[in-house]
Amino acid sequence: SFITNNIIVRTEPIKMVAISCARLNASVARAQCAPRAAPAFRAAPLRPSRMAPATVTPMVRPVVAAKAANEPAVPAVMGAAPEEKKIMGISAFTWQKIIPLGIMFFCILYNYTILRDTKDVLVVTAPGSGAEIIPFLKTWVNLPMAIGFTILYTKLANVLSQEQLFYTCIIPFIAFFGAFAFMIYPIRDILHPTAFCENLLQEMGPRFAGPIAIVRNWTYCLFYVMAELWGSVVVSVLFWGLANTVTTVDEAKQFYPLFGLGANVALIFSGRAVKIFSQIRANLPPGVDGWGISLKGLMGMVVIGGLVICAVHAYLQKTVIPKLDGAVEKREKKKKEPMSVGESFKFLAASPYIRDLAFLVVAYGISINLVEVTWKSKLKEQFPNPNDYSAFMGDFSTATGAVTFTMMIVSRFIFGKFGWGVAALITPSVLLVTGVLFFSLVLFSGTLTPTLTTLGLTPLFAAVLVGAAQNIFSKASKYSLFDPCKEMAYIPLDTETKVKGKAAIDVVCNPLGKSGGALIQQFLILGFGSLAASTPYLAVFLFATVALWIKSSISLNGQFTELTKEDIKAEMKKSDETEVKVESKVGEGGMIEGEVVPKDKTVALSSASED
Numbered sequence: 001s002f003i004t005n006n007i008i009v010r011t012e013p014i015k016m017v018a019i020s021c022a023r024l025n026a027s028v029a030r031a032q033c034a035p036r037a038a039p040a041f042r043a044a045p046l047r048p049s050r051m052a053p054a055t056v057t058p059m060v061r062p063v064v065a066a067k068a069a070n071e072p073a074v075p076a077v078m079g080a081a082p083e084e085k086k087i088m089g090i091s092a093f094t095w096q097k098i099i100p101l102g103i104m105f106f107c108i109l110y111n112y113t114i115l116r117d118t119k120d121v122l123v124v125t126a127p128g129s130g131a132e133i134i135p136f137l138k139t140w141v142n143l144p145m146a147i148g149f150t151i152l153y154t155k156l157a158n159v160l161s162q163e164q165l166f167y168t169c170i171i172p173f174i175a176f177f178g179a180f181a182f183m184i185y186p187i188r189d190i191l192h193p194t195a196f197c198e199n200l201l202q203e204m205g206p207r208f209a210g211p212i213a214i215v216r217n218w219t220y221c222l223f224y225v226m227a228e229l230w231g232s233v234v235v236s237v238l239f240w241g242l243a244n245t246v247t248t249v250d251e252a253k254q255f256y257p258l259f260g261l262g263a264n265v266a267l268i269f270s271g272r273a274v275k276i277f278s279q280i281r282a283n284l285p286p287g288v289d290g291w292g293i294s295l296k297g298l299m300g301m302v303v304i305g306g307l308v309i310c311a312v313h314a315y316l317q318k319t320v321i322p323k324l325d326g327a328v329e330k331r332e333k334k335k336k337e338p339m340s341v342g343e344s345f346k347f348l349a350a351s352p353y354i355r356d357l358a359f360l361v362v363a364y365g366i367s368i369n370l371v372e373v374t375w376k377s378k379l380k381e382q383f384p385n386p387n388d389y390s391a392f393m394g395d396f397s398t399a400t401g402a403v404t405f406t407m408m409i410v411s412r413f414i415f416g417k418f419g420w421g422v423a424a425l426i427t428p429s430v431l432l433v434t435g436v437l438f439f440s441l442v443l444f445s446g447t448l449t450p451t452l453t454t455l456g457l458t459p460l461f462a463a464v465l466v467g468a469a470q471n472i473f474s475k476a477s478k479y480s481l482f483d484p485c486k487e488m489a490y491i492p493l494d495t496e497t498k499v500k501g502k503a504a505i506d507v508v509c510n511p512l513g514k515s516g517g518a519l520i521q522q523f524l525i526l527g528f529g530s531l532a533a534s535t536p537y538l539a540v541f542l543f544a545t546v547a548l549w550i551k552s553s554i555s556l557n558g559q560f561t562e563l564t565k566e567d568i569k570a571e572m573k574k575s576d577e578t579e580v581k582v583e584s585k586v587g588e589g590g591m592i593e594g595e596v597v598p599k600d601k602t603v604a605l606s607s608a609s610e611d
Contacts, residue, residue, distance in 0.1 A: 097246050097320050098255050100312045102262060104242075107305040107312075108234055109263045113270035113401075114298050115177070115227035117393035122220040124376055125386045128197065129213035129220075131377035132531040135369075135518035136210040137221055143515070145225045149233065162245070163317050166238055167310065173234065174306035176226055181299035184219050185292060191219055207529045210522075234309075242313070246320055260479075261408060267401025273301060274394030278387045291386040353563075354501040356556040357489050358509045360424075363549035364482060365513020366520070367431050368474060370542045371438065373521055375467030377531050378442065382464045392464075400472045407480035414481065421557035424485040427477040428549040434470035435546065439539040441466055489556065492563035 085092045124131050156165055184191070197216035201209060214221050247255070277297040284290050349355065383389040414423050441448060445459035452462050490498050520541055524534035 093323065094251055097316070098251065100316050100320070101239075101243055101246070101255075102259065104309050104312045105239060105259050106262055106266045107309050108239055109266035110270045110273075111302045111305045112227075112231050112235065113267050113397050114274055114302055115230055117271075117274050117390060117397055118295070118298055119224040119227040120376060120393060121386050121390045123213075123217065123224050124380050125384065125389055126213065126217040126220050127194070128201070128209070128216050130209070130380060130531070131373050132210045132521075132525050133213045133221075134373050134376070135521040135525070137214060137224060138518045139515055139522065140211070141214060141221055142225050142228050146229065146232065149229060153233075153237070162242075163313075166242070166313055169238055170234060170306065170310065173226065173230055174303055174310075177223075177299050177306075178303045180219070180223055181296045185295055188219055192216055193218075205529075207526050209530075210525060242316070246316065246324060261405060264401040264405040264408070267404070268398050271394045271396070271398030271401060274298065274397065275391050276394075277301075278391035278394060280387075291390075294387055294390065351497065351501065353493070353556065353559045354497070354505070356552040356559070357486070357501070358505050359552045360482075360486065360549060360556070361505055361509040362513040362516060363545050363552070364427065364478065365510070365515075366517040366545050367428075367435075367542055367549070368471075368478075369514070369517025370520065370538050370545070371431070371435060371467065371470055371474075373517075374442070374531065374535060374538055375438065375464070375471065378460060378463050378467060382460055396468055396472070399468075400475055403472050404476040404479050407476040411480040411484065415484070420485060420488060420560055421554070423481045424553045424557060425550060427474065427482040428546050428553065430473050430477050431470065432543070432546045432550070434466060434473065435539070435542050438463060438466045438470055439535070439542070442535055443539065489560055492560065492566075 123129055123133055123137065126133075153165075153169070156168060160168060194216060197212050200215075201212050204212070243259075277294045280290060280294050280297065284293065379389065379392065383392055411423070414426070441459055441463040445463070448462075449459055452459055455462075457465075490502060493501065521531070521534070521538065524537055525531055528534040528537070
């Protein structure tokens with residue numbers, strides 16, 4: 001196309017020819033001489049260039065479109081919309097959403113790691129307290145507070161805008177953590193009813209030390225609950241609610257996995273920060289409360305991180321949210337009645353597949369709780385000083401982040417090479433092997449002392465290290481393998497079973513898994529008088545639970561494979577009416593593979609394949 005004095009000359013070549021520049025310029029010059037009001041213009045015939053083959057006759061149809069004199073010039077390519085600016089192949093508006101969300105997620109997880117490590121230090125090393133306080137705290141304080149917040153959040157959501165609701169929820173957290181370090185902790189001796197609780201403990205006996213310690217150190221327990229709620233409220237409700245609002249489905253598929261990797265990077269950095277602030281005590285003069293100084297530094301970082309979160313949210317509200325009309329597809333809410341607890345139990349009992357899947361979820365929650373509390377009791381014996389305890393937890397968080405990051409990368413290879421069944425068995429196998437080592441060091445410490453001495457270890461410190469390894473690898477395998485396996489298990493189910501099964505597991509199994517381990521420990525502590533006395537029985541419960549977990553995983557793998565084969569057969573049957581067909585075979589690691597091929601082509605099937 002050529003634009004000359006408000007006249008567009010469009011040439012439509014029928015055959016490609018070589019046209020000399022001189023002849024072309026002459027044609028354009030003639031077009032410029034034409035009257036502007038003329039609706040059309042017949043150009044002089046163009047002759048072929050001397051370089052063109054003699055046998056080729058050029059056929060060019062010049063077309064001229066007249067334009068009004070006052071109309072601005074138009075691009076050479078008519079009707080082409082300006083392309084959206086892209087960076088690394090992704091639209092600039094997408095980056096405008098994803099980068100702030102990534103910063104928010106990093107700060108939220110950075111704060112959560114600091115809070116999670118600090119809450120354990122406070123309640124486990126508190127006067128008159130220990131690891132046995134944790135089961136009582138989770139059941140009788142944390143659960144009611146979570147229910148209360150859920151009710152309050154639901155009521156606030158009905159009267160506040162999304163922006164107001166976000167700030168109404170997050171600002172009290174930031175204010176509390178700052179006030180705890182700088183105002184509440186310094187006057188803890190005034191606030192804690194120490195004398196009353198000591199007398200109560202003498203009257204009721206040591207088996208009630210856990211519940212009494214909650215009353216005695218109530219400010220620490222309040223911190224523990226607020227730290228737990230940060231994970232469920234700020235991470236699950238506020239952040240993911242915002243992310244799901246501003247991102248499209250395609251953006252979520254592309255960037256949400258990267259958020260998971262970023263969470264583990266935050267874990268590594270926050271673990272280092274906890275370690276650094278916990279070591280401040282070494283440079284302080286005698287008589288100074290080193291833990292109080294460390295606590296101020298840690299909570300100062302939490303407050304700064306919280307303010308950054310609020311600032312990023314304000315940026316999104318100002319620059320991104322107003323542009324979302326039409327940019328993010330509307331998601332219709334599916335109207336469905338939630339299953340009651342009774343209906344959930346009935347549905348679980350009726351389906352062997354869902355029953356096995358439900359037991360996997362329950363078994364993980366019970367197993368990790370049975371080991372974690374016992375390990376933290378040994379951790380307090382090894383590190384009775386809060387700063388030393390906190391420094392170790394900083395190293396623990398860093399190691400957890402690094403191992404989980406690595407496992408998330410390796411998990412892709414595990415699924416591809418070995419299949420669902422092997423991936424599902426790794427998490428219980430890790431818990432079983434490390435559990436045997438941990439409880440052996442705890443229960444047979446006297447027998448193992450000579451061997452450990454030659455390695456430069458005490459039985460206590462060896463138990464702490466093995467318990468830390470168990471927690472690190474079990475959590476890493478849970479995030480990278482167990483959770484994907486659980487979600488993949490829903491895929492081959494029919495729609496009704498998939499929806500009702502997931503609802504039943506969410507209603508019954510998640511809470512049962514989290515509180516089941518805590519309830520078992522409470523009964524054993526009250527029955528045998530202390531956590532140390534109940535340790536052998538905790539080991540028995542752990543091994544029995546993991547054994548049933550492995551059995552359920554094997555059973556579920558067989559059912560999962562059969563359902564997957566049925567899906568492929570159904571697809572093949574459906575394809576009989578088309579020009580293609582689906583061939584299936586059992587590939588590496590027992591994975592069912594399918595290929596869409598023309599009907600006159602066949603796939604070489606292995607001996608284990610099925611038609």
